[in-house]
Amino acid sequence: MDKPYVIGMDMGGTNTVFGIVDTRGTVIAKSAIKTGAHTDVNLYINDIHEELSKLIDAAGGIDKIKGIGVGAPNGNYYTGNIEFAPNLPWKGIIPFAKLMADKFGIPAALTNDANAAAVGELTYGAARGMKNFIMITLGTGVGSGIVIDGKVVYGHDGFAGELGHVNVIRNNGRLCGCGRTGCLEAYASATGVARSAREILETSSKESLLRNIPSEDITSKDVFDAAKEGDEIAIEIFNFTGKILGEAFADFIAFSAPEAIILFGGLSKAGDLIMRPIVENMEKNLLNIWKGKVKVLFSELKEADAAVLGASALAWEI
C-alpha cells in the first residue's frame, strides 16, 4: 500500500533497460546499460545496482519500491532462473531473480520477455479487463504470452507459450534459429520477412523498389517503406507473412478460445498492411463458432516503454 513504485527491467542481448514505474503505468525514471559487455553476471548486477540506485534515491529510496520485475530471454517464472539463453553472455543456469533480490533487498520475479509483455498489456494496455488473450511479439524473433482466466500460462515447467515455434510449414520449411524447420518464427520475425523478400524477389520478374537494395541487405523495414509507396512486391510480402500468421492464429484460437490476439513489436508498426491479411486468413481458417468473434489488436503500450512496463507489472504480483 505504502509502496507506490515497482522496478521493471528488460534484458536484451545488447542492452538492458530499466525504469521505475508507478501504479498507473507511468515510467517515472529510466536508464540503461550494455548487457553484452559483462561476461560475469555479478559484475553485470553490480553495474545495474549502481545505475538503478540513482533512480531509486531520486524516487524516495528503496522503501518506496515493492519489487523488481525482470523480462529476460529464456527466463523461467517458477524458478527465477535464466536457463541456457543463447543470446546472453552467461551460460548454463543463472539464478537471476535471487541474485537481484539479494543485491537490492526487495523481492524480484522474472519471466521471458513475451510473457512480460502480456502482463504489461493486461495491467496497463489493450488487454485491461480481459481474462483470455494471446500476446504475440513480432520482433527479431516471434514470442508469445498466453493469458487464460486472467493469468499468464507458464505450464508444467515454466516455459509454456512458445508459439513462435509451432510448425507452420511441415515440408521443406525454412530452417529456424531453434534448429528445427518450418517454425512460425522463421516466417514472421523481422529476419523471416527479409527472407520472404529475397524469395519472392527471386521468383518474380515484377519491378520493385526493393530491387534497388542488394538482396542480402534487405530488412523488414525496407519492405515496409516500399509497401507504403504501393510497391506490389512489398505488399505481396506482407500478404504472405499475414497469411502465415492468420493461419497459425486460427489454430491458437482452437486451443484457448481467447477474446483477442494482441500484436506487439516491429512488424505491428506496418498497421493495416499486416493486419488485413492476418484477419482475412484467420477468419478463413477459423471454426464456424469463432468466425467474426475474435479480435486482433495492436498493443497499446508505448513502444519505448513497453518492455520495461511489461516487466514492471510482474512486480505488483510478487
Place this chain on the structure above:
Amino acid sequence: MDKPYVIGMDMGGTNTVFGIVDTRGTVIAKSAIKTGAHTDVNLYINDIHEELSKLIDAAGGIDKIKGIGVGAPNGNYYTGNIEFAPNLPWKGIIPFAKLMADKFGIPAALTNDANAAAVGELTYGAARGMKNFIMITLGTGVGSGIVIDGKVVYGHDGFAGELGHVNVIRNNGRLCGCGRTGCLEAYASATGVARSAREILETSSKESLLRNIPSEDITSKDVFDAAKEGDEIAIEIFNFTGKILGEAFADFIAFSAPEAIILFGGLSKAGDLIMRPIVENMEKNLLNIWKGKVKVLFSELKEADAAVLGASALAWEI
C-alpha cells in the same frame, strides 16, 4: 460432506448413459436410454428422470446426491447450454443444465464430452495430482480437454480446446466434418484411420489382409486386427496416424507445456502400435527444452465407465 454421491451423464447422439458415482470413482449404479428417440428435449428429460429416479431411490434418495454432471456434444460450461449440436435431435440453443437442475432439484453442470473426460482423468484417473495435462479423445471424432493449473480451460466463450480441428495438412488436406480441410480429426479419428487405409492400399501394391475386405467397409478395428497379425500395410497406417498425432502434439506442448498428454478412446486400444509412432514423431518435432520430458499416457479410466465418471466429476465442483 453428507452427500456421498454425484450423478454422471454422458449424452451421445445414439445413447445417453448415466450413473451414480461415489467419491472414489466407483459407479455404483448405471442405466441408459436412447437419445435419438426423443424429438422433444422435455420428454427426453422426463424419461431420464424416470429411469434415474430408480437408481437414486436405491442409493438412499436425492438428499444423498450432490449434483449432476453432464457431458454433451457442443456443451458450454459457462452457460450450461447445448449449442447447435449437429448430432442431437434438438436444434438451436438448449439450456440443458438448467432444465436438469429444475427437474431434479439439485445443481447441474455441463461441458463437452472431451472436457468431461479430462475432469474424470484428473479426479479418478491417470492425471491425479497433475496440474497441467492435455486429454485427447480419439473416437468417432477427435476431441480435447486442456487442463492448466489444475483447471479445465474453457476460454473466453466456453468452447476452448478444439484440438481436433487444428490444421495438420495445410495444402490438399482431407475434408473434415466441420467443413474445413486438413483438420487433425480428418486423420486421427476412427473414420480418418479408415480413410488412411483406403488411401494407402490404393497407392501401394503390397499384400495385405485388408485387401480381403471391400475397401468401403474397412474400419479402424479392421486395421487394428490386421496390424496385430503383423500386416505391413496395417502397421504403416498406424505409423502414418501416429506421425500426424505426434507432430500435432509437439505444437500443443509449445502452447501449454503440459506434464503429460493422455489418450482416450478407441484408437488408444491399439497400444504400442499407435504409441510408438506418436512418441517418436513428437520427440522429433519438440523444441529441445521439452525433449524426453513430456509423457504420453493412456487413460486409466475403465472404458465402459469413463464417460459417466468424467461427467460425474464435474458435479463435485459445482
